[in-house]
Amino acid sequence: MFCKNCGKELNEWAIYCPECGVATDKFQSAEKKQEEESNGIAIAGFVCSFFSCLLGWIFGGVGLSRxxxxxxxxxxxxxxxxxxxxxxxxxxxETIL
Ligand SMILES: [Zn+2]
Known part of the structure; x- marks a missing residue:
């Protein structure tokens, strides 16, 4: 692929251009993936919290920090x-006391 800013040829897996430092599409999709992942953890925590408070706390806490x-x-x-x-x-x- 080529840098969309300066046109320099880049490695296929490059996340930014070594020439001008502009982030490539690959970098943006990696960011997006992590964003979706943290959203997934948050939703998992939301669902788990109905069944297990411990799982809800763990996923909720991890999701929140992410x-x-x-x-x-x-x-x-x-x-x-x-x-x-x-x-x-x-x-x-309440139920056990
Ligand atoms: Zn460039």
Whole structure:
């Protein structure tokens, strides 16, 4: 592939141009993939929080820290997972006490 900024020929796997430093399409798709992944973790946490508060906390916590690094995508689901997991935990406490 070629740099879209300066036209220099690049490695197929290059994520940025060594000549001018502009990020390639590959870099952008890698970013996007990570973004989707953190969103997936947040949604997984949201779903798990209905069944297991521990899983909800783990996925919610991981999703939230990843969402903070990746422009807040999946933050809502992560927070919802943490809240539902916490409510679930109190309901569980009520039933065993
Ligand atoms: Zn370039």
């Amino acid at each position: 969402a903070n690094k990746r422009n807040g995508k999946g933050k809502g689901f992560s927070i919802a997972a943490l809240i539902i997991a916490t409510i679930g935990f109190f309901i569980y406490l």
